[in-house]
Amino acid sequence: MAQTDLERSRPDLDFWRTLPVKQQPNWPDQGELRAAYTQLSALPPLVTAPEVRSLTEHLAAVARGEAFLLQGGDCAETFAANTANKIRDKVKTLLQMAVVLTYGASTPVVKVARIAGQYAKPRSADIEASTGLPSYRGDAVNDIAVTAQARRPDPARMVASYHHSAAALNLIRAFASGGFSSLSQVHEWNKAFVRDSAAGRRYEVMATDIERALAFMAACGIDLQRTAELGGVELYTSHEGLLLEYERALTRVEEATGAVCDLSAHMIWIGERTRDLDGAHVDFLSRVGNPIGCKVGPKATPDEVIALVEKLNPDHIPGRLTLISRMGAGKIRDALPSIVEKVNGAGHPVVWACDPMHGNTRDVSGVKTRHFDDVLDEVLGFFEVHKELGTHPGGLHIELTGDDVTECLGGGQEIGEADLAGRYETACDPRLNTSQALELAFLVAEMLQATRARRAAHSRHA
Numbered sequence: 001m002a003q004t005d006l007e008r009s010r011p012d013l014d015f016w017r018t019l020p021v022k023q024q025p026n027w028p029d030q031g032e033l034r035a036a037y038t039q040l041s042a043l044p045p046l047v048t049a050p051e052v053r054s055l056t057e058h059l060a061a062v063a064r065g066e067a068f069l070l071q072g073g074d075c076a077e078t079f080a081a082n083t084a085n086k087i088r089d090k091v092k093t094l095l096q097m098a099v100v101l102t103y104g105a106s107t108p109v110v111k112v113a114r115i116a117g118q119y120a121k122p123r124s125a126d127i128e129a130s131t132g133l134p135s136y137r138g139d140a141v142n143d144i145a146v147t148a149q150a151r152r153p154d155p156a157r158m159v160a161s162y163h164h165s166a167a168a169l170n171l172i173r174a175f176a177s178g179g180f181s182s183l184s185q186v187h188e189w190n191k192a193f194v195r196d197s198a199a200g201r202r203y204e205v206m207a208t209d210i211e212r213a214l215a216f217m218a219a220c221g222i223d224l225q226r227t228a229e230l231g232g233v234e235l236y237t238s239h240e241g242l243l244l245e246y247e248r249a250l251t252r253v254e255e256a257t258g259a260v261c262d263l264s265a266h267m268i269w270i271g272e273r274t275r276d277l278d279g280a281h282v283d284f285l286s287r288v289g290n291p292i293g294c295k296v297g298p299k300a301t302p303d304e305v306i307a308l309v310e311k312l313n314p315d316h317i318p319g320r321l322t323l324i325s326r327m328g329a330g331k332i333r334d335a336l337p338s339i340v341e342k343v344n345g346a347g348h349p350v351v352w353a354c355d356p357m358h359g360n361t362r363d364v365s366g367v368k369t370r371h372f373d374d375v376l377d378e379v380l381g382f383f384e385v386h387k388e389l390g391t392h393p394g395g396l397h398i399e400l401t402g403d404d405v406t407e408c409l410g411g412g413q414e415i416g417e418a419d420l421a422g423r424y425e426t427a428c429d430p431r432l433n434t435s436q437a438l439e440l441a442f443l444v445a446e447m448l449q450a451t452r453a454r455r456a457a458h459s460r461h462a
């Protein structure tokens with residue numbers, strides 16, 4: 001296998017191979033798998049170790065309560081949807097949300113997209129009940145088409161995923177540094193949402209407040225197009241670190257420092273189905289230096305979570321670990337407090353983020369959907385828990401798209417069950433459409449404003 005001497009000196013990076021490993025495809029041909037691994041190990045990394053370190057520093061600010069994390073994008077990216085316009089619209093939606101949240105939080109917002117690599121999916125069932133075929137496991141594994149040939153796991157698709165990720169990243173990097181993402185441009189898009197859509201009108205007051213803040217900055221002589229901090233953005237990439245052959249092949253040892261990083265993306269997270277303490281995923285990701293996320297579902301116990309935290313961040317590095325709770329609106333208020341208390345009590349500097357999507361999936365006549373009200377209620381519960389415990393509600397983790405799809409119910413557009421079939425385009429889970437995503441941002445910005453006002457009042461009285 002194509003390894004450098006440095007990597008050969010790190011057999012620990014392959015220890016996961018000796019452990020139980022969940023949710024891997026049943027690759028039918030080991031020769032094909034070895035060939036894909038060899039190709040991937042010889043390709044350049046997609047991101048760099050200094051970028052990964054800079055994201056850790058930004059996330060450390062979130063852990064300290066001095067910034068907010070916004071993570072979002074598709075449930076499952078697909079090769080077919082990896083087009084310029086779709087990438088542009090997703091980035092645009094994320095940046096629009098970020099501006100609103102920045103205003104609400106009055107702190108920087110760290111932007112991490114589920115993009116340029118979110119090509120592998122864990123599934124509840126190996127075999128799809130409706131067809132009797134192997135389940136679709138993401139474009140990095142097989143094809144969603146309903147034929148036996150399409151569903152055959154093909155390791156060459158991991159190499160194709162790498163190339164699709166590289167192409168997407170190239171465009172994202174251009175968007176992030178050009179005028180496309182300047183603060184004034186993004187604010188113009190938000191104004192259009194508020195002005196032109198019925199769903200947006202409710203948020204006119206906050207949009208006008210932001211407008212005033214920008215006018216004030218301009219009056220002070222700050223050029224919003226040209227000032228380095230405002231003329232572009234830092235946008236980081238992330239995906240679930242599910243396919244361990246892929247993640248291992250893109251893990252590199254930095255010559256200058258000996259640091260080990262998984263350079264397939266800046267941030268990698270461990271899914272709810274693969275976070276076993278003694279399993280392969282936790283072992284492998286405990287050994288790379290990236291910021292790591294770990295999903296925490298409603299059945300997780302405080303003891304289980306603290307053991308994970310100690311394994312994934314034994315050195316207590318702030319920004320290294322983000323715990324992404326995904327409990328469900330009906331469960332978060334009961335299930336989250338004891339976990340936060342335990343982790344916090346042990347002095348672990350984690351980022352607390354809320355994924356209000358995965359605990360709220362429901363089936364409507366065989367179609368997977370989520371209701372906007374449940375999504376919002378879980379975020380409210382998340383803020384309530386952190387208010388009660390005096391901890392920082394650090395971030396949001398959302399499945400969204402920049403398209404006007406009809407996959408989630410509710411929101412200002414009042415998408416109903418009969419509307420779901422209109423534009424149901426996801427390859428896996430239902431995503432918030434642009435309008436629902438922006439509404440959520442305005443509503444969370446209001447929650448952040450309330451949190452800030454409470455803190456200010458508290459420090460005045462202290």
Ligand SMILES: O=C[C@H](O)[C@H](O)COP(=O)(O)O
Nearest residue numbers: 075121122123124125428429
């Ligand atoms: O995010 C993805 C889904 O929640 C996961 O793939 C499980 O989906 P499934 O129950 O349809 O398999």
Ligand SMILES: C=C(OP(=O)(O)O)C(=O)O
Nearest residue numbers: 075271272273295326358
């Ligand atoms: C599969 C996902 O989430 P979870 O692991 O929380 O179920 C996901 O984020 O798409």
Ligand SMILES: [Mn+2]
Nearest residue numbers: 075399428429
């Ligand atoms: Mn999902």
